[in-house]
Amino acid sequence: MSDETNPRILRPKGWPRPSGYSDGLVARGSLVVLAGQIGWNPVTAVFESDDISAQVGQALRNIVALLEEAGAEPRHLVRLTWFITDREAYISARREIGAAYREVIGANYPPMSVVVVSGLIEARAKVEIEATAVVPE
Numbered sequence: 650m651s652d653e654t655n656p657r658i659l660r661p662k663g664w665p666r667p668s669g670y671s672d673g674l675v676a677r678g679s680l681v682v683l684a685g686q687i688g689w690n691p692v693t694a695v696f697e698s699d700d701i702s703a704q705v706g707q708a709l710r711n712i713v714a715l716l717e718e719a720g721a722e723p724r725h726l727v728r729l730t731w732f733i734t735d736r737e738a739y740i741s742a743r744r745e746i747g748a749a750y751r752e753v754i755g756a757n758y759p760p761m762s763v764v765v766v767s768g769l770i771e772a773r774a775k776v777e778i779e780a781t782a783v784v785p786e
Contacts, residue, residue, distance in 0.1 A: 655676055655677055656674040656727055656783060657674060658673070659672060669758055670758050671761075672760060673760050674727055678783045678785040678786045679786060680782075680783055681716065681719040681725070683715050683716070685730075685732065685778060686708045686711040687704070687711075687771055688774065689704075689707065689771070690707070696771075696773045699773060700775075701733070702745035702749050704774070704776050705746050705749050705750070706749035706753060708776055708778045709750060709754055709778065712726075712778060716780075721782045721784045724755065725783060726754070726757055727759050727781050727783050728761075728780065729779070729781075730764065730778070730779040731761065731776060731778050732769065732776065733763060733764070733776050734766060734767070734768060734775055734776070736765045739763070739776075
């Protein structure tokens with residue numbers, strides 16, 4: 650988020666920069682809201698891996714494809730909500746998940762939340778990610 654005015658990261662005086670996400674931001678433009686994306690091939694509706702980091706990478710690629718349909722890019726992301734089914738698997742794969750994130754999204758770290766859930770609709774899904782973007786006008 651190199652543009653200082655749109656979006657603008659919210660960081661109260663004295664708060665340190667969080668690791669891997671932003672606490673908040675404000676942006677102006679066209680809103681793009683994406684439903685939760687899971688880590689399967691969206692054309693075949695087939696999971697190509699049961700590995701959580703591989704599923705994260707695929708879910709993020711699905712998000713980028715949808716952003717492109719809206720004329721948006723990963724740098725326009727302003728919010729991500731992750732739903733994971735296995736906290737320990739997520740924690741132990743943080744390095745690989747981070748690498749997949751940087752490979753697909755780059756160095757944009759919008760506000761993010763991670764929520765542990767008991768299951769997702771697709772039984773093999775390990776992660777589902779909702780995304781919001783704002784495209785400057």
